[in-house]
Amino acid sequence: MLETTVVVIGGGATGMGTLRDLSMRGVPAILLEQGGIAHGTSSRFHGLLHSGCRYVVNDPESAHECIEENMILRRIGKGCVEVTEGFFVLTPKDDPNFVEPWLKGCDAAGIKVKEITPAEALKLEPNLAPDIQRVFRVPDSCVDGFRLVLHNRMSAERYGGRAYLYHKVEEIKQRNGAVCGVTARDLMTGELMEIACRVVVNAAGSWSGEVAAMAGLEAAITPDRGTLIVFNHRFTSRVINRLHPSSDGDIFVPHGSVTILGTTSMPTDRPDDTTPTYPEVTRLLEIGEPLFPQVHEYRILRAFAGTRPLYTPGGASGRKASRNFNVVDHAADGLDGMVSIFGGKLTTYRLMAERVTDDVCRRLKVTTPCRTAEEPLIEAPDPAVLARAAKLFPVRALNLMADRLGDDLTKTLQIAEVAAVASKNTKNTHITDFGGGNPLLCECEMVCLAEVECVARDPSTHSLTDIRLRTRLGMGTCQGTFCSLRSVASLVEHGIPLEFAPADSMCRFLQERWKGLRPVLWGQQAREMEFSRSVYAGILNLDGAMHEQNN
Known part of the structure; x- marks a missing residue:
């Protein structure tokens, strides 16, 4: 039997970020992940490091968090981030009346936006549609989700944290209304691992509802399925967004030598619903055409899909659900020592980890402050x-x-x-x-x-x-x-x-x-x-x- 203070369930960006934060504060912790590195949502998205501009009208709190975390991750995760900037582009098919409330939202969130002429934009991005109406430069960037999770793991392990991949939690043990341990199965060998602990952090993303149910709790988590397309070459150097309310297929993201178009939004009852379909691909191409008229002619490398862990306590779903996150202490539900982190975005993973670690440290009476916003994930190579x-x-x-x-x-x-x-x-x-x-x-x-x-x-x-x-x-x-x-x-x-x-x-x-x-x-x-x-x-x-x- 292993012993530790905290068990983190879920090895995506938020889970690994939490392991890192706990370890840096001196709290013994073990992370359990049912798959490999970045098995779930953290590897199945468009690679956009949000500036927050996408949310300034309908979700201003998320927008403010995104711009702050965007700037932090540029500092601490230089090996994971490519600073590209972004354009928000108004096409003839978009409502021009949306521009003013969007600009006011950007200003309120503290996001720097600069308008340039369509002619200037076309010089910088010649593949854009020639009939674009207005263009705004924003501080969007690109992030490698695989690398981000890996580097958080490396940082956590330098401080004593332990991560076990391919270990699926099968039981959350309780005694007298409190968590006392977990049982996990090594999916490679079939062997069971018993871990005694005082706190369990549920950071399982789209699977967090299932983890909560394992402990006899309810969680309003709705996995939301999104499909994306990877093109064979990088036909834009910047993130290109449609300037309209958040919708399907309105973001092109350059990523290394390729470009990714995404994404769709469709509620699903399976967190592992990750198989793209032909109709989704053709629909994305049609929606992307107002930004890049030649998009149907570009060679497609592949399509892929992932699920977002939307926190929907009010019954909202899809685009109507907030991209904000919530930390829930289940002591109020009758189980002491169980804490869940729901919702959020990869851009805000570090903040999410900090908030849930703050909650755990208050319980453990640990007063060491968070340093994850100051210390780099990986030191620059010698x-x-x-x-x-x-x-x-x-x-x-x-x-x-x-x-x-x-x-x-x-x-x-x-x-x-x-x-x-x-x-x-x-x-x-x-x-x-x-x-x-x-x-x-x-x-x-x-x-x-x-x-x-x-x-x-x-x-x-x-x-x-x-x-x-x-x-x-x-x-x-x-x-x-x-x-x-x-x-x-x-x-x-x-x-x-x-x-x-x-x-x-x-x-x-x-x-x-x-x-x-x-x-x-x-x-x-x-x-x-x-x-x-x-x-x-x-x-x-x-x-x-x-x-x-x-x-």
């Missing part, structure tokens, strides 16, 4: 370490790799250096082998073997998908068609086993990637998909294995 890495990794991807790896940069470099020494006298170096023994496995995202090997050796890594979420392996143009085979073969060669057999690991990875392609299979996309399928189903004789995975 220039000397980067200079060593430049000899073994592609230089133009060096900063990307350092941002991805965070605390694991030195460890990865050591793996590459050992491999370089071992292969010094061999002549079988690949054309993309940097420094010897460190071939480039994924050209789309510039991921080398040493990085894959470092992540694969982490005890919480069980699959190629786990590696993907930390390295972006397979998230580029080929969607894993080539790098999946290279990665599995390299791991086998280096004696690093995954949870499943090599062929099974590859099939599972490809099926997860191809799930996002099925709703967009037309034209050239369909032809490319058939080519990819033939590579694995025909040449490698994996047709039966892939069919089994598909079913």
